[in-house]
Amino acid sequence: MTDYLTYAKSGVDIDANDVMVERIRSSVQSTYGPRVIDIHGGFAGLFRLDYDEKLFKKNYKNPVLAACTDGVGTKMLVARDMKKFDTVGFDLVAMNVNDMLVMGAEPLFFLDYLAVNKLEPAKVAEIVESVSAACRLANCALIGGETAEMPDIYKKEDFDMAGFAVGVVEKNKIINGSNVKNGDIILGLASSGLHSNGYALARHICFKKLGLKVNQKMDEFGGKSIGEALLAPTKIYVRPIIKLLSQYKTKHVIHGMAHITGGGLPGNVPRVLPPKCDAVLDKSSWKKEPIFDFLQENGPVEEEEMFRVFNMGIGYVLIVAPDFAASVAKKLRSFGETVYKIGAIRRGTGNVIIK
Numbered sequence: 001m002t003d004y005l006t007y008a009k010s011g012v013d014i015d016a017n018d019v020m021v022e023r024i025r026s027s028v029q030s031t032y033g034p035r036v037i038d039i040h041g042g043f044a045g046l047f048r049l050d051y052d053e054k055l056f057k058k059n060y061k062n063p064v065l066a067a068c069t070d071g072v073g074t075k076m077l078v079a080r081d082m083k084k085f086d087t088v089g090f091d092l093v094a095m096n097v098n099d100m101l102v103m104g105a106e107p108l109f110f111l112d113y114l115a116v117n118k119l120e121p122a123k124v125a126e127i128v129e130s131v132s133a134a135c136r137l138a139n140c141a142l143i144g145g146e147t148a149e150m151p152d153i154y155k156k157e158d159f160d161m162a163g164f165a166v167g168v169v170e171k172n173k174i175i176n177g178s179n180v181k182n183g184d185i186i187l188g189l190a191s192s193g194l195h196s197n198g199y200a201l202a203r204h205i206c207f208k209k210l211g212l213k214v215n216q217k218m219d220e221f222g223g224k225s226i227g228e229a230l231l232a233p234t235k236i237y238v239r240p241i242i243k244l245l246s247q248y249k250t251k252h253v254i255h256g257m258a259h260i261t262g263g264g265l266p267g268n269v270p271r272v273l274p275p276k277c278d279a280v281l282d283k284s285s286w287k288k289e290p291i292f293d294f295l296q297e298n299g300p301v302e303e304e305e306m307f308r309v310f311n312m313g314i315g316y317v318l319i320v321a322p323d324f325a326a327s328v329a330k331k332l333r334s335f336g337e338t339v340y341k342i343g344a345i346r347r348g349t350g351n352v353i354i355k
Contacts (some may be wrong), residue, residue: 030108031141064169067165089132091195094235097167113163114148116158116159181277186345187339191316265317279344286314
């Protein structure tokens with residue numbers, strides 16, 4: 001009797017994919033708004049942009065699409081070792097929607113790509129459900145995705161993720177830093193921890209140098225494990241920022257914004273600075289999560305390097321007209337954000353100066 005080969009025998013299980021798709025269907029559909037056209041089994045996600053119905057809150061007069069793509073990086077290795085997959089979806093969505101947000105763009109829809117060694121429906125469903133929950137928090141629809149089972153590329157238990165987001169902003173309301181000027185006030189929104197950057201260094205310190213186990217409880221983190229501290233999900237700033245911008249429909253009081261990711265404050269704030277302005281920051285003006293001091297002390301890592309690698313407690317920055325800084329901060333606090341006045345814009349050469 002001939003022993004026929006099958007796709008499953010070579011390491012790819014089509015049936016497991018079908019089971020996974022059914023498991024995530026309701027979670028994905030929970031992100032749909034009235035703009036999504038849901039076609040069961042469709043080969044692409046469909047999303048309405050131009051419309052006239054009173055069903056929608058607003059029409060865009062001169063819409064500009066904004067698009068971002070990003071991943072989670074080696075933070076996934078911590079999730080793998082913890083066998084905890086209900087937070088990485090927030091990281092994936094946040095790294096994309098927070099980026100487009102700095103332009104004043106409202107996220108519309110999101111797509112995810114997940115590559116695995118072996119497709120385990122329960123594990124993949126947990127990951128995708130966290131992506132769906134994050135999309136709901138970001139007010140965007142998860143309209144498509146791909147799960148690839150590639151045993152010849154990924155080792156057992158390994159996986160990788162990428163995300164793709166599309167948003168929209170009115171052309172005359174694009175925020176690009178061109179209005180930033182001397183005297184503007186810099187506000188910082190607190191991060192929830194490392195977010196999704198610097199994990200190669202963080203993992204080296206925690207697991208290679210110190211020899212910690214991911215489930216090891218730490219007094220420094222209030223009894224949480226080092227794995228839990230490292231897996232704190234990236235904050236999604238969409239709702240408070242979009243709500244804030246909607247309250248200044250005619251006045252352009254937000255002159256620039258920056259999402260603090262790889263490169264930290266010194267690498268990201270200059271992206272919205274005019275060439276003749278510096279951002280002068282007071283590092284004593286905000287509090288940061290214990291994970292930052294833990295890594296700096298146990299590296300040890302020089303402070304300058306810490307600021308280049310990590311967000312150091314500030315996940316998002318707004319550069320605001322001085323007469324409106326207090327009211328903007330008050331509004332953001334009323335939306336639930338922790339807000340610090342962290343510095344000001346001064347004449348300079350386009351750099352960040354941290355004192």
